[in-house]
Amino acid sequence: MAPLLSSRHLDFVLHEVLAAEQLSELPHFAGQDREVFDGILDSARKLAIDCFEPSYRLLDDHEPRLENGRVVLPAETEAALVQLREAGFFGAVQAPEHGGLGLPRTVANAAFLWLQAANVSIANYAFLTMSAAELLARHGTPDQHLRWMRPMVEGRFLGTMALSEPQAGSSLGDIRTTARPLPDGRYAIRGTKMWISGGEHDMAENIVHLMLARIEGAPAGVRGISLFIVPRKRLDAEGRPSVWNNVALSGLNHKLGQRGTVNTVLNVGEGGETIGEIVGGPGQGLACMFTMMNEARIAVSMGAVAHASAAYQHALAYARDRLQGRHPDAKDPASPQVPLVAHADVQRMLMQQKAAAEGGVALGLYLARLADLKQAAATAAEREDATLLLDFLTPVFKAWISEEMLAANFNAIQVLGGAGYTRDHPVELHFRDNRLNPIHEGTNGIQAIDLLGRKATMAGGRALRLFLDTVAATSGRASLAAEARALAAVTKRIVATTANLLALRETDGQRASLAHAPAYMELVGAATFAWIWLEQASVAARRRDGAADPAFYEGQIAACRWVFAHVLPRAHVAADRIALGAAAMTEIDPAWLTSD
Ligand SMILES: Cc1cc2nc3c(=O)[nH]c(=O)nc-3n(C[C@H](O)[C@H](O)[C@H](O)COP(=O)(O)OP(=O)(O)OC[C@H]3O[C@@H](n4cnc5c(N)ncnc54)[C@H](O)[C@@H]3O)c2cc1C
Numbered sequence: 001m002a003p004l005l006s007s008r009h010l011d012f013v014l015h016e017v018l019a020a021e022q023l024s025e026l027p028h029f030a031g032q033d034r035e036v037f038d039g040i041l042d043s044a045r046k047l048a049i050d051c052f053e054p055s056y057r058l059l060d061d062h063e064p065r066l067e068n069g070r071v072v073l074p075a076e077t078e079a080a081l082v083q084l085r086e087a088g089f090f091g092a093v094q095a096p097e098h099g100g101l102g103l104p105r106t107v108a109n110a111a112f113l114w115l116q117a118a119n120v121s122i123a124n125y126a127f128l129t130m131s132a133a134e135l136l137a138r139h140g141t142p143d144q145h146l147r148w149m150r151p152m153v154e155g156r157f158l159g160t161m162a163l164s165e166p167q168a169g170s171s172l173g174d175i176r177t178t179a180r181p182l183p184d185g186r187y188a189i190r191g192t193k194m195w196i197s198g199g200e201h202d203m204a205e206n207i208v209h210l211m212l213a214r215i216e217g218a219p220a221g222v223r224g225i226s227l228f229i230v231p232r233k234r235l236d237a238e239g240r241p242s243v244w245n246n247v248a249l250s251g252l253n254h255k256l257g258q259r260g261t262v263n264t265v266l267n268v269g270e271g272g273e274t275i276g277e278i279v280g281g282p283g284q285g286l287a288c289m290f291t292m293m294n295e296a297r298i299a300v301s302m303g304a305v306a307h308a309s310a311a312y313q314h315a316l317a318y319a320r321d322r323l324q325g326r327h328p329d330a331k332d333p334a335s336p337q338v339p340l341v342a343h344a345d346v347q348r349m350l351m352q353q354k355a356a357a358e359g360g361v362a363l364g365l366y367l368a369r370l371a372d373l374k375q376a377a378a379t380a381a382e383r384e385d386a387t388l389l390l391d392f393l394t395p396v397f398k399a400w401i402s403e404e405m406l407a408a409n410f411n412a413i414q415v416l417g418g419a420g421y422t423r424d425h426p427v428e429l430h431f432r433d434n435r436l437n438p439i440h441e442g443t444n445g446i447q448a449i450d451l452l453g454r455k456a457t458m459a460g461g462r463a464l465r466l467f468l469d470t471v472a473a474t475s476g477r478a479s480l481a482a483e484a485r486a487l488a489a490v491t492k493r494i495v496a497t498t499a500n501l502l503a504l505r506e507t508d509g510q511r512a513s514l515a516h517a518p519a520y521m522e523l524v525g526a527a528t529f530a531w532i533w534l535e536q537a538s539v540a541a542r543r544r545d546g547a548a549d550p551a552f553y554e555g556q557i558a559a560c561r562w563v564f565a566h567v568l569p570r571a572h573v574a575a576d577r578i579a580l581g582a583a584a585m586t587e588i589d590p591a592w593l594t595s596d
Contacts (some may be wrong), residue, residue: 002317004048005309006358010041010554013362014110017539018369023104027377037107043087044111051080052118059121059260060429064201064252071201071249071262084115085155090129094137096204098145099153104376105368108301113361114278120433121260123303125158125198131295132210139227139280147239148208148229157241158204161213161292162193162230162266169195169305170446172286173221177213177268179228179276189213189230189276190269192250195440199264200232200249206241207232210292211268211276212285219283227285228276230268246272257432260434286490293441295390298367299396300441304405305360307434311412312353312428318416318425319346340415349411355533355559355567356408360401363532367397385466392455392463393528399447400438400525409434415564447518451524453510456498464498471531478538480557487534490527490568493575497523501578522574530568533560561576 014020014037024032055076064073084090092108094100101108115123129152136149151157164432168174177191191213193199194350198207209230218224233241248271253263268274280288319340326335327342340346373386409431413420420427438444456464468491475484501520505513537560 001370002310002313004053004114004313005306006313007045007468008549009358010110010113010361012539012552012556013358013365013536014106016543017362017536018106018365019171020104020106020369023106023369023372023376026372026376026378029102029372032103032107036103040092040101040103040107040111044089044114047080047083047089048114048118051083052115052122055080055122056119056424056426057429059119060257060432063254063259064262066249066252067523069249070253071264073201073203073260073262074248077122077125077260080119081125081155081158081203082285084126087149089115090126090133090155091153092130094133094149094153096509098133098137099150100207104372106260106365106372109298109368110361112299113302113306113309113364116303117310119260120303120306121258124258125203126155127296127299127303128198129157131292131299132161132208134295135210135230135288135292137278138291139284144277144279147235150209151205151239155362156204156311156340157206157208157231158198158201159208159210160198160211161289161296162195162196162199163289163293164195165193166265169441172212172225175212175214175225177211178274179213179215179226179278181215182275187213187215187228187276187278188269189228189274191267195253196264196266197261197268199262200247201262207247208237209247209266210279210289212289213276215282215542222286223283224286226282227279227288228277230274230276234275243595246270246274256435257429258436294394297394297441297447298371298525300437301360301397301401301405302364304434304437305357305364307430307437308353308360308405308412310359311409311430312350312357314425314427315353315412315415315420316341316350318419319350323529336435346415349415351559351562352411352566353408353415354555355563356404358536358556358559359529359533359563360405362536363393363397363528364399366532367393388459388463389466389470391458392451392467395442395447395451395455396471396521396525396528398441399438399444399451399521402434403444404529406431406434406438430548443520444521448521449514452501452517452520456520457502461498464494467528468494471527474531474535474538478534479541480534480537480560483530483534483537483560486529486564486568487527490523490530490571490575493572494523494527497578516578519574519577523578524573525572526567526571530563530571533563536560574595 021034023029062074064071086100091100093105096102133152135147152159165175177189179189210229211230212225214224215226231245232247234243234245236242248267249264250267251265303525323337324339324340370386370390377383410571422547471491475487478484501513537557540556544550
């Protein structure tokens with residue numbers, strides 16, 4: 001069986017590019033060291049291979065179903081979650097005083113990548129729970145830490161994020177679920193939640209829904225939204241799950257992929273009272289929820305990276321094995337056939353996948369490192385810089401990377417030819433599973449609007465400046481001079497294009513400017529991807545001489561050159577489209593789209 005990921009590359013990114021061990025010099029991560037990091041990665045890899053991967057296809061074939069009102073899932077899901085719980089994964093990044101392992105996110109996310117690559121449908125239950133615990137760690141009261149967060153850190157309660165409603169997906173300001181204050185300070189919640197992953201099952205002692213609702217009389221729009229802990233079962237005086245909280249399952253959604261993760265429509269407060277506890281304060285709901293959403297945006301795109309990695313490894317093994325045809329200049333029909341990997345077009349498709357998967361790993365773990373520095377860097381200035389850069393890069397990682405990973409899965413199928421289109425190989429399943437990532441956690445269209453409409457001007461443009469300075473620093477150090485120059489040329493276009501779009505906003509309004517958001521995402525995304533590859537190649541160039549495995553380092557430099565030849569030019573195309581006004585969709589009259 002093909003590996004799920006390149007361990008060698010993961011190791012390279014963690015220790016040679018990102019110097020993960022240096023994080024343990026920060027007081028927040030005191031006591032952590034390389035041995036601890038290697039131990040957790042090793043344990044994740046084993047869990048992935050032994051408990052997660054074997055049921056990957058099975059969970060797709062046997063999607064959750066309803067029997068007598070209960071959700072029935074293959075037993076393999078709960079069995080894998082039990083193993084994960086026993087290994088302490090649910091508390092990977094939480095502080096030891098909350099029962100966690102206190103790991104840096106850089107390492108925890110690298111470990112989690114194994115599980116996502118092996119079986120995303122199971123990994124989803126854990127990532128939702130870990131993100132919910134993180135939200136409560138930051139915004140919950142000490143009492144909420146004890147009663148709700150601690151059991152999630154221990155993996156006894158599982159978490160969900162309950163934002164979407166049938167009429168409110170991208171537009172969360174239009175949610176209708178209401179919260180009526182009760183005399184004891186809690187709230188009675190009423191409404192319908194749509195698309196809730198992990199919303200109903202019997203695999204945990206309790207399910208903790210982190211639910212957005214509007215307190216009666218609250219202002220319209222996002223300012224009127226508050227956040228509530230809405231459990232499946234209420235807790236008794238000792239904190240044990242007791243009576244049902246009237247969170248009723250009204251149906252299951254049947255999906256293209258990620259079928260092993262149950263996806264639900266929930267009605268709350270209909271047959272009786274559904275009790276919720278407020279988190280943060282009235283009107284603070286979306287601000288608090290962004291803790292979870294930002295974590296989730298990085299996690300979903302790490303999932304996309306995991307799909308690209310696993311499918312690439314499978315396609316590579318297949319291409320090495322299958323003999324087909326001869327080189328164009330081999331004239332003798334009786335000469336031996338060559339493996340697929342010897343053909344130029346197959347090499348192109350494999351290189352795109354390698355560049356996507358390994359570039360995605362490097363960028364995703366770079367973001368995780370920023371999250372660690374945001375929390376734990378020694379000075380306030382370093383923490384602020386890390387926060388701004390992370391905020392700027394999060395929509396880019398979510399949107400640009402998730403689409404590039406989907407392109408990698410497209411190529412993985414193509415490398416296998418007809419075999420790739422069958423269920424005999426996992427590449428079609430990775431493709432289907434991965435198709436969700438540009439949709440959930442804020443569609444990629446919404447991410448592009450976020451990048452241009454908010455992040456490019458954030459803190460008076462300082463977030464963008466920090467990004468450009470980071471890119472310039474890498475270029476300044478890089479021994480690949482031509483690539484460094486090419487990147488510098490693109491950053492100039494980012495500066496000019498941003499200024500032009502801001503000017504357009506002043507003259508023609510936000511709508512005209514934001515119509516260019518997808519092209520702006522392509523410009524910044526291709527530049528970001530090229531930059532992380534230049535960073536990796538620069539390290540590789542320093543290390544290859546005298547290395548035990550020079551081919552590995554040569555492969556990093558070759559992939560970087562490939563990205564500069566094939567991906568970075570897309571940034572210029574995007575900038576040209578914006579300059580010409582061709583990227584703006586405001587010029588499209590919806591009347592032209594009618595078909596009858
Ligand atoms: C499998 C799955 C799991 C999910 N899990 C969860 C979960 O656990 N919890 C949860 O709360 N939600 C969940 N969601 C919901 C998900 O976050 C939403 O589907 C997503 O936010 C998009 O909302 P929508 O489906 O209503 O699409 P819409 O908002 O109707 O959007 C449709 C299209 O219009 C575009 N669009 C919408 N508004 C604008 C705009 N203002 N400008 C430009 N383009 C726009 C979108 O980009 C998209 O392309 C899940 C969804 C799926 C499919």
